[in-house]
Amino acid sequence: MDTLIQQVINGLSLGSVYALIAVGYSLVYSILLFSNFAHGGFLVIGGYICYYTLAAMGHNIWLSGLLAMVGAGVVAILVEKLAYKPIRERTNVTLYLLIASMGMSIVIENIFVVTVGGRFRALPPVIPTDPVNFFGLATTSAFDILSLGMAVLFLTGLQLFLSKTKWGLAIRAASYDLRTSGLMGVNVNRLISIVFFVAGLLAAVGGIFLSVRYTLYPQLGFITIKAFVAAVIGGLGSLPGAVLGSLILGLAEMLTAGFISSQMRDLVVFGMLVLTLLWRPSGLLGKQVSEKV
């Protein structure tokens, strides 16, 4: 019983980190309708900025975290301006954006391989990882509780941003129809920049937590595949769906690792993806799109 509760807490904690990444990815998808494979790169950038600012400016995780978030957000905007903007202005075939984003993800990964090397780095112990007793029910690490709490905090912040602010309204409008919202007077380019900034920022938070969990290395961005899977399970472009999918995925992964075998966890993840899509082809909470002739 103890292990079960412990694994559930671990699963929720991992799932909430996936949620931070999946929500950003889904947000970009809801506006531009393509899978941004460079999203994993934003996460790695956040992780490395945090690592180096921690080393350079004393061990203040809040300041480093903030810099990492802003840095990753700015890089996300730059990536959009450099690689995606010229393509989306010329054509509306989203496939080209997808291939460009894969190229971008390879570029970002290998910039780190070339400059700082591919070795695994551990973040200095700024985030507590000591075991804590969870209401006498189970023992878990403080890190899991903290990452769960932070994820909830940021997701709530995103929800408030999207529902209470003027730009949030514009983003929600654009997710229905980007062109029409442009015609209604929304500055589409600025809107897309804001969306990428938010996506990069959330990815950096996820990146910091993942680099504490798995150490930091240039290929860490591959973990975003799981966040993509989570977003697809929940329904592409749906933010509640992305959160739901991530939590399901995190739980499934940790319960498989805890009770069956650690090697099976990725297989379970992909199996769940296929089964969910067979049952509901547009994800759990996705819009049922009907094709126009």
Add this chain to the structure above:
Amino acid sequence: MSGYVEGIIILLFINGIAAMGVSLLTGFTGVFTLGHAGYMAIGAYTAAIMTVRYGIHWLPAILAGGIIAMVIAYCIGVPTLRLMGDYYAIASIGLGESIRLILENWQSFTRGARGYPGIDNYTNLPVAATFFVIMAVLMFFLIRSNFGRAFKACRDDYVAASLLGFNTARYRVLSLSISAFYCGVAGALMAGFLTFIQPVMFDLNKSTELTAVVVFGGLGSLSGSLIGTAVITLVTELFRPISQYRMLIYGAVMVIIMVVRPEGIMGQHELGPRFIRSLFNRKDRSPRTAEGGGGR
């Protein structure tokens, strides 16, 4: 001819066969896939296990590699090809990675992640070239046939094609099966060329590369896919001395081609007298752009 150059040419033929398969699916049928390295892995392991463990001659082993990849693709395709667009793309990542993970964890049969050593070096230049020529001719006739037109109809307008009475779901599955056959054969040849295979060779990066060369060459152009393969294979080989920067350049080339010439090197044209004439005669060329893919 030195062994190194010969090796590169064999590699070109093998990658070309795989690229033709992906070209059929992505370029001509408009199904975007990111998991075809998995089918190469199936072909490679089938051929390796058949020749090493059961001592079967390499020729039936290569064909069996292709056929088993085809059968598995058919079984996977019937349920999953109902998914459209990015949903299938993400699902195909999952399928490809699942194949790799199964090969990695099925220790008793595939020897797991450490790889499968000791395969006969049966892929020499004549074998690779013969396979390449035969499969290229077959593919050429396939896309010129009624089937080819049906595939293109599925790509260009899925709904209209089904309204015209094409069983689009069946054509998509057929296209996937044939493309998996090509990738399976390419994988089997790869096993005979390298004499050592490892599940990690057939990971997501390999799948991405397969799709990337097809997009480079031009969606809906068979000769374009082959040119794309040649360019990417040569770029990765030529930059081997500065291997550190190799992947960086590869990624940058990918972005730059998409930004500068998104329709790929050849667009939808085939390399032939007509294309060469149209190069000199630019005014007559109809401004067609590749609009395939995406699947929506």
